[in-house]
Amino acid sequence: MAFTRKIGFVAAAVFAAVAIASPVLRAEEPPGFAEAPSPERQNWSFSGFFGTFDKPQLQRGFKVYKEVCSNCHELRIPFRTLGQPGGPGFSEDQVKALAATYTIHDGPNLAGDMFDRPGRASDYFPPPFPNPEAAAAALGAVPPEMSLIAKSIKFERGFPNFVFDALPIPGLGIYQEVGPDLIYAILHGYTKEDDPNWNLYFPGHKIAMAKPLADGQVDYTDGAPTTLSQYSKDVAAFLAWAAEPTLEVRKRVGLRVMLFLFLLAGLVYFAKKRVWSDVAH
Amino acid sequence: MHGLSTFEPKNGFVKWLEARLPILSFAHGSFVAFPTPKNLNYWWTFGGILSFMLIAQIVTGVVLTMHYTPESTLAFGSVEKIMRDVNWGWMLRYAHSNGASMFFFAVYIHMFRGIYYGSYKSPREVLWILGVIIFLLMMATGFMGYVLPWGQMSFWGATVITNLFSAIPLVGDDITVWLWGGFSVDNPTLNRFFALHYLLPFMIVAVVALHVWALHVCGQNNPDGVEVQDIHKDCVPFTPHATMKDSVGIAFFLILYCWFIFYIPNYLGDADNYIPANPMKTPAHIVPEWYFLPYYAILRSIPNKLAGVIAMFAAIAILAFLPWLDTSKVRSGKYRPIFRIFFWIFVASGIGLGYLGAMPPEGGYVLAARILGVVYFGFFVVVLPLLGLFEKTTPVPASIADAVLARTGSASSVAASAASAPQTKG
Amino acid sequence: MATATTVEPTRRDFLYIATGAVAAVGAAAAVWPLINSMSPDASTLALASTELDISAIPEGQIVTIKWRGKPVFVRHRTAKEIADSEAVNIATLPDPQADSARVQKPQWLIVVGVCTHLGCIPIGHAGEYDGWFCPCHGSVYDTSGRIRSGPAPRNLEVPAYSFLTDAKVKIG
Numbered sequence: 037m038a039f040t041r042k043i044g045f046v047a048a049a050v051f052a053a054v055a056i057a058s059p060v061l062r063a064e065e066p067p068g069f070a071e072a073p074s075p076e077r078q079n080w081s082f083s084g085f086f087g088t089f090d091k092p093q094l095q096r097g098f099k100v101y102k103e104v105c106s107n108c109h110e111l112r113i114p115f116r117t118l119g120q121p122g123g124p125g126f127s128e129d130q131v132k133a134l135a136a137t138y139t140i141h142d143g144p145n146l147a148g149d150m151f152d153r154p155g156r157a158s159d160y161f162p163p164p165f166p167n168p169e170a171a172a173a174a175l176g177a178v179p180p181e182m183s184l185i186a187k188s189i190k191f192e193r194g195f196p197n198f199v200f201d202a203l204p205i206p207g208l209g210i211y212q213e214v215g216p217d218l219i220y221a222i223l224h225g226y227t228k229e230d231d232p233n234w235n236l237y238f239p240g241h242k243i244a245m246a247k248p249l250a251d252g253q254v255d256y257t258d259g260a261p262t263t264l265s266q267y268s269k270d271v272a273a274f275l276a277w278a279a280e281p282t283l284e285v286r287k288r289v290g291l292r293v294m295l296f297l298f299l300l301a302g303l304v305y306f307a308k309k310r311v312w313s314d315v316a317h
Numbered sequence: 318m319h320g321l322s323t324f325e326p327k328n329g330f331v332k333w334l335e336a337r338l339p340i341l342s343f344a345h346g347s348f349v350a351f352p353t354p355k356n357l358n359y360w361w362t363f364g365g366i367l368s369f370m371l372i373a374q375i376v377t378g379v380v381l382t383m384h385y386t387p388e389s390t391l392a393f394g395s396v397e398k399i400m401r402d403v404n405w406g407w408m409l410r411y412a413h414s415n416g417a418s419m420f421f422f423a424v425y426i427h428m429f430r431g432i433y434y435g436s437y438k439s440p441r442e443v444l445w446i447l448g449v450i451i452f453l454l455m456m457a458t459g460f461m462g463y464v465l466p467w468g469q470m471s472f473w474g475a476t477v478i479t480n481l482f483s484a485i486p487l488v489g490d491d492i493t494v495w496l497w498g499g500f501s502v503d504n505p506t507l508n509r510f511f512a513l514h515y516l517l518p519f520m521i522v523a524v525v526a527l528h529v530w531a532l533h534v535c536g537q538n539n540p541d542g543v544e545v546q547d548i549h550k551d552c553v554p555f556t557p558h559a560t561m562k563d564s565v566g567i568a569f570f571l572i573l574y575c576w577f578i579f580y581i582p583n584y585l586g587d588a589d590n591y592i593p594a595n596p597m598k599t600p601a602h603i604v605p606e607w608y609f610l611p612y613y614a615i616l617r618s619i620p621n622k623l624a625g626v627i628a629m630f631a632a633i634a635i636l637a638f639l640p641w642l643d644t645s646k647v648r649s650g651k652y653r654p655i656f657r658i659f660f661w662i663f664v665a666s667g668i669g670l671g672y673l674g675a676m677p678p679e680g681g682y683v684l685a686a687r688i689l690g691v692v693y694f695g696f697f698v699v700v701l702p703l704l705g706l707f708e709k710t711t712p713v714p715a716s717i718a719d720a721v722l723a724r725t726g727s728a729s730s731v732a733a734s735a736a737s738a739p740q741t742k743g
Numbered sequence: 744m745a746t747a748t749t750v751e752p753t754r755r756d757f758l759y760i761a762t763g764a765v766a767a768v769g770a771a772a773a774v775w776p777l778i779n780s781m782s783p784d785a786s787t788l789a790l791a792s793t794e795l796d797i798s799a800i801p802e803g804q805i806v807t808i809k810w811r812g813k814p815v816f817v818r819h820r821t822a823k824e825i826a827d828s829e830a831v832n833i834a835t836l837p838d839p840q841a842d843s844a845r846v847q848k849p850q851w852l853i854v855v856g857v858c859t860h861l862g863c864i865p866i867g868h869a870g871e872y873d874g875w876f877c878p879c880h881g882s883v884y885d886t887s888g889r890i891r892s893g894p895a896p897r898n899l900e901v902p903a904y905s906f907l908t909d910a911k912v913k914i915g
Contacts, residue, residue, distance in 0.1 A: 085580070116789050117401070146799060146806065158789035180592075184397070187583060188591035195672075202584050210580055215588070239601070279591075282400070282407040289408070290579025297575060300769055301568035303762040308561040310758055315553055316725045317355045380777050384784075402785040405776035564766075 074191055075221030075237055078269065080213050082276060084206055085291065088284050089277050092258055094124035097274025100254050100267050101182070108171070108179040108245075110163035113278055115155060122284035123277060131157050138162055177244035186215035186272070186279035191237075215279070216272040223249055223268035321554040322350040347533055352552035353559040354539035356717050360434075361537070362566025363427040365559075369567050370420045371525065375518050377413040378462075385465065387511035389504040392467035393593040411582040412574075417459050418585045419574045421608035424452060425667075432639070433660055435648035436538040442640040444531040449637045451524050456609070456633075458517040461510040463606055468590030473603050475502045475510070481616075484626040501596060541720040542649025543713060551717035602677060610674030611667050615693070617678040618686035628690070635697045642697050644705025652711045659700045666692040792915030794907070797851065805867040807856060810914050814856035814864055815902060816875075817912070820886060825849045827872070828887035838898045842887045845901050853904050853914065854888040860895035875899070 081090040098118070101111065115135040118126045126134070135155035140162060143150035155162075165171035168178045180188075191214060193201060203209035218237065225236035232246035249267050256262050260270075277283070324345040326332045335342060384403050386395040399406035428448070431437060437445035464475045479496050483489040498505030536545055545551045553559070577584065585607060589600045605613050612629050619625035635642075650657050666689045673686040714720035793810045797817060800806050805818045820828075828842040829849075846852055858865050863879035870876030871892070872885035882893030889898040904914045 113401075114786070114789065116785070120785070145796070158786070184591040188588050190588035202581055204576065204580070212581055212583060286407060286411075286579055286582070290575065293575050293579060294572070296765075296769060296772075297568065297572045300762075300765050301565070301572060303758070303765055304561070304564045304568045307758050307762040308565045311557045311561045315355055315558065316721050317357075317553075376777065380780055383781060398784070398786065402787075404779045404782055404784060406780060406784070408776055409780060 072191070072237055072239060072241070074193075075217045077211070078213070078217055078220055078272075080216060080273065080276070082273070082283055083213050084210060085204075085287065087287055089122065089124075090273065091123075091125040092260070093270050093273050094277050095126070096256055096258065096260055096266075097270035097272070097277075098124055099256070100249070100271040101274055103254050104248055105182065105271065106161070106164060108164055108175060109182045110165075110179075111161045111182045111278065112163075113183050113281075114158060114160050116157040117281055119157070120281060123281055124274070128157075135159060175244070179245065182275060182278065184279050186219065186276040188215070188279075189218050190214050191218055191239075213276070216276045219272040219275060220268050223264070223271070321352050321548060321552065324350070347529075347555075348560075349554065349556040351533065351555040351559075352536070352545065352548040353555050354537055354545060354551060354717050355553045355558070356539050356541055356721050357537065357559070357562070358540055359562070359566055360426070360430040361539075362563045363423050363430065365563030366423045366566050366570045367420070367427060368525070369570075370416060370423060371518070371521060374413065374416050374420060375522075377409050377416060378515075378518065381409055381413055382515065385511075387465065387508055389467060389507050389594070392465060392507060396466045408578065411578045413462075414586060415574065415577040415582060417462060418606070418608065419570070419577070420455065421459065423570070424455060425608075428452070428636075429664060431538075432663075433650040433657075434538055434540055435542055435643065435645070435650065437640045438643065438648050439640065440535050441531070441538060444528060444535060445640055446637050447524055447528040447531055449633075451521055451528060452636070453633065454517055454521045454524065458514060458521065459606065459608065461514040461517070463590075464507065464510045465514060466590060467507060467594045469592040469594055469598075469600050470587045470590040470603070472502060472594035472596065473599055474605055475506060477603055478605075479506070481626045481629075484623040486623070503596075538648065539717060540649060540651055541714055541717060542647065542651065543716060543720065546716045547718070604675055607671065607675070610672075611670035611693075612674075614670040614674035614686045615690045617674070618683055618690050632690075632693065635694070639697065639701075643701040644703075645701075645708065645710070646705070647710040647713055649713075652713050653704070653708060654711065655708045656704055659696060659704070662692060663696040663700075666696070792913055794911060794913045796910055797912055798910035802850075808914075810855075810902065815914055816852070816854050816856045816867065816888075816899075818852040818854075818867070818886075820850050820852055824873070824886040828885060828889075831885070831887075831889075837890050838896070840887075840889060840898055845887050845889075845898070847904075847906065851912070852886070852888060853902065853912070854899040855902050857900070858882055858895055859890065859897040859899065860893070865899075 081088060081093065105111075115131055115138075118124050118134070119128050119131040135157050138155035138159070138161070139152050140155045140159050141150060142153050145151055165174065171178050193211075193214070200209050201211035221237040222235055222243070225238060226232065226234070226247040227236050228234040233243055234241055235243040249264055249271075251263050254262065254267060256266075260266055280286075324342040326335055326341070331341060334340070381399065384395065384399045384406060386392055396410065399410050401407075403409075431445065431448070460474070460478060464471045479493055479502065482496060483493040485492060494500065496506070497503065498509060587604060587606075592600075604610075612632055615632050616625045616629040619628050645653060645656065647653055650660055669689045670686060670693065673682050673689065676682045714723060790811070793808065795806075795808055795817065797806075797819070800817065800819045802819050803821050803824075805816050807814045807816055809815070818824075825842075831842070833839040833841055842849075845854075856864050858877040858879065860877065860880055860882050863877050865875035865877040865882070865884060867875055870883040872883065874886045874888065874891075875884040876882075877884075877893065877895065880894050882895035883891045884895075884899055885891050887898075888901070890896070902914055904912055907913050
C-alpha cells in the first residue's frame with residue numbers, strides 16, 4: 037500500500053509543481069487565446085451516467101439548423117438518422133416527407149442523363165454549395181461541415197480541471213460536453229454591437245460567421261421560449277446528437293457492462309482469495 | 318525451469334498426440350505447473366493485463382479492418398460510417414482507440430515495475446531487451462494506427478513524425494520522400510501505414526512469445542529480488558494461483574478500460590482529429606497521443622533539429638542498456654533506500670515531461686523540459702552507475718520463503734495448507 | 744495443492760463455478776458485437792429499394808438494373824412469350840409454379856438475375872425456351888424465369904416490387 041500511496045504522492049507533487057508554475061512558465065500567450073474566457077458548463081440532458089437526448093429539444097434544434105444554419109453549413113448525415121432510436125424521434129413517414137422536400141441530383145439514368153429527383157430517407161442532406169470553393173467564393177470562407185462540429189471543437193480545460201473531467205463524479209467529472217458548451221457560448225459571444233464578426237469566445241475573437249441567431253428568429257410550435265438562449269441550447273444539443281448519434285445506446289450498454297464487471301471483479305477477487313488462502317505470501 | 322507437477326496423460330488420444338506433437342505437455346508445463354514465486358504482488362499482474370490487451374486490440378482491429386477503407390478520400394468517412402452505421406461499430410472503434418491508451422498505460426506500469434525491482438538484471442537481460450523491442454513495435458503500431466482515421470491530427474502527426482527522418486544528414490530528405498511515397502503525406506503513405514499497422518501487431522505477438530520464452534527460462538523476478546532456491550518452498554504453481562491473481566488484475570483493469578469506452582471515450586483523443594485531414598491547414602497545436610508526450614517534450618526542448626531527434630530516440634534506446642548501466646549487486650529496489658528516492662524522481666520526471674509535451678513549446682516550458690530531460694537521462698547515465706558503487710543497501714533475505722516468513726510471521730508450506738484445508742470445506 | 748476430494752459440491756466449489764459461469768457469460772456477451780458487426784449495416788439496409796422508369800423499355804427487351812448489388816432483369820414480354828409461359832403444364836416443371844404467380848402484370852416479368860444453382864448471371868434470349876441460359880453449368884430458364892433443365896434447383900427469384908404508376912416500378 038505504501039507503494040501506491042507513494043505513486044499518488046509523487047504524481048500529485050509533480051502535477052502540482054508544474055501546474056502552479058505553468059502561468060509563470062508560459063512566456064507569452066499565443067495570439068488570440070489571450071482574453072477568451074472559458075465557456076460555462078451548461079446542464080445537458082445527455083451528460084452524466086444516464087444521459088439521454090431530449091427529443092423535443094432535438095426537434096427544435098433541427099428546426100433552427102434547417103432554417104438558419106443550413107443556409108451556409110453542410111450537415112453530412114442521411115435523413116434516415118432523424119428517425120433512428122436515440123435521436124430526435126421523427127416517425128418514418130415524417131422522415132420520408134422531409135426527405136422528399138429536398139432535391140437530390142442523381143443519375144445517370146438509362147438514357148445516360150443526370151437528373152433531379154425528390155430525396156429519399158437513405159439520401160444525405162444536400163450541401164448548400166456544390167463544393168468548398170463555391171462556398172468560399174460566396175461567403176469569403178468555407179463554413180465547417182456540421183456533422184462532427186460538437187466533437188471537433190474544444191477549449192483548454194487546464195490543470196486541475198482536466199483531471200476531474202475524467203472522474204466519475206456527477207456534476208464535476210465525466211465532462212464530455214466541451215463542444216456543445218463552446219457552441220452555446222459562441223452563439224452568445226457576439227457582444228460588440230459595432231462588429232458582427234467579433235466573438236468573445238472564439239479563439240482570436242475574429243469569426244467569419246456574423247451573428248447568426250437573434251430572439252424571435254425561429255418559430256417554435258411546442259411553446260418553448262423563442263429566445264437566443266433557447267435557440268443556441270437547442271441547436272447545440274442537436275449538433276451533439278448529430279456528432280454522436282449512438283450516445284444513448286453507449287451509456288445504456290455502459291451501465292450494464294459496469295454493473296457486470298463489478299460483479300465479475302468481486303467474484304474473481306474472492307475466488308483468488310480462496311485459492312491463495314492456504315499459501316502465505 | 319522444472320515444473321511443480323508433471324503431465325501424465327491417461328487419455329488414449331492425448332497419449333497419441335503427445336507422441337507426435339507434445340503441445341499439451343508443453344502448455345501444461347508453461348501455464349499450469351510453471352513455478353511462480355509466491356511473493357509476487359499485484360504489479361506483476363500487468364504482464365497478464367498486457368497479454369489481454371494485445372489480444373483485445375488484435376480482435377477489435379481485425380473486425381474494424383472489415384469496415385475501414387485505407388484510401389485518403391474515403392478513410393475519414395469510413396471511420397464515421399463505423400461510428401454511425403455499423404452494428405456496434407461505435408463500441409469497437411472506441412474500444413480500439415482507447416485500447417491503445419490502456420495498452421500503453423499498462424506497459425508503462427510494467428516497465429516501471431521492472432525498473433523498481435531490478436527485473437532487467439542478470440540473468441534477465443535478454444528478457445528485458447525483448448521487452449524494449451516490444452515497446453518500440455508498440456510505438457510504431459500506435460503511431461500508424463493514429464494516422465488511419467485521416468483526421469487533422471492524423472495527417473499532421475504523420476507529417477511531423479515522418480519529417481523527423483529528414484534530420485538525418487545527407488540522405489534525410491530522400492528517406493522522407495521514400496517513407497511518404499510522394500512529396501508529402503498522402504494516399505501512398507496512408508496505404509503503407511495501414512499495411513504496417515496490420516502487420517506489426519503480429520510481429521509483437523512473435524516477440525511476446527520470445528519474451529515469455531525467455532521469462533520461462535530464467536523464471537520470474539519477484540519483489541524481494543532473490544532467485545528461487547527451492548521451488549517447493551518458494552513457489553506456487555502458475556495455475557490456479559497466478560492465473561487467478563492475473564484474472565483479478567485483468568478484471569479491475571477492465572473496469573477502468575470500460576469506463577473510458579462507455580463514458581469518456583473522447584477524453585484521451587484530440588478534438589482536431591474529428592476534422593478531416595486538410596493538407597493546406599495546420600492545427601494551432603500539434604500534440605501527439607498522450608503516451609508519446611514525454612519523448613515529444615524531449616524532442617522539442619532541444620533547439621537543434623538533428624540533436625532533438627537523436628535525443629528523442631536515445632531516450633527510448635537507453636532502456637536497452639539498463640542491465641549494464643545499473644551496477645548494483647542488489648536487485649530489488651525494496652532493499653535499496655537511495656535508489657528508491659531516485660526512482661521516484663525518475664518517475665516524476667517522466668510524468669512532468671509528459672505534461673510539458675502537451676504544453677506549447679515556448680518560454681519556461683522549454684526550460685522546464687530541458688531540466689527534466691537532464692533528470693531523465695541523468696538517472697540512467699549518472700545515478701544508476703554510481704549508486705551501485707556507493708549505496709548502502711539493507712539486508713536481503715536469503716530466500717523467498719524467508720522473506721515471506723519475515724513478513725507474515727507464519728511458516729508456510731504445502732503441508733500446512735493441507736492441514737488447514739478440511740476447515741475451509743463447509 | 745489441496746484439491747477437494749468430496750463428492751458433494753462445497754461452498755468453495757460454488758464460488759469457483761459461479762466465477763467461471765459469470766466470466767463465460769461475459770466472454771459470450773463480448774463476442775456478440777464482433778459477430779453482429781459483420782451483418783449489413785444501417786446504410787446498407789436503408790438502400791433496400793430502387794426505382795425504375797419502365798416506359799422506355801420496348802417490347803421484347805430485357806433491361807438489367809442493380810438492386811442490393813445484384814442484377815435484376817426487367818423483361819417486357821411479347822404476347823407470344825406470355826402465351827408460351829402460360830401454356831406450360833406446371834406438373835412437368837422441376838419447381839412447379841404458374842406464370843400468373845410470378846408476375847403482377849403479364850407483360851412485365853421482374854426476376855433477380857442470379858442463377859439458383861451457384862450464383863452466376865444467366866444470358867437473356869438464349870436457351871431452348873428463349874428465356875435465359877446460364878453459361879456456367881448449363882441451366883435453362885423459360886420466359887417466366889422458371890428452371891426447365893440443368894442443375895439449378897429453383898426458378899429465378901421474384902423480388903418484392905410494386906408499380907408506383909404504370910411507368911414506374913419500385914423494387915424492394
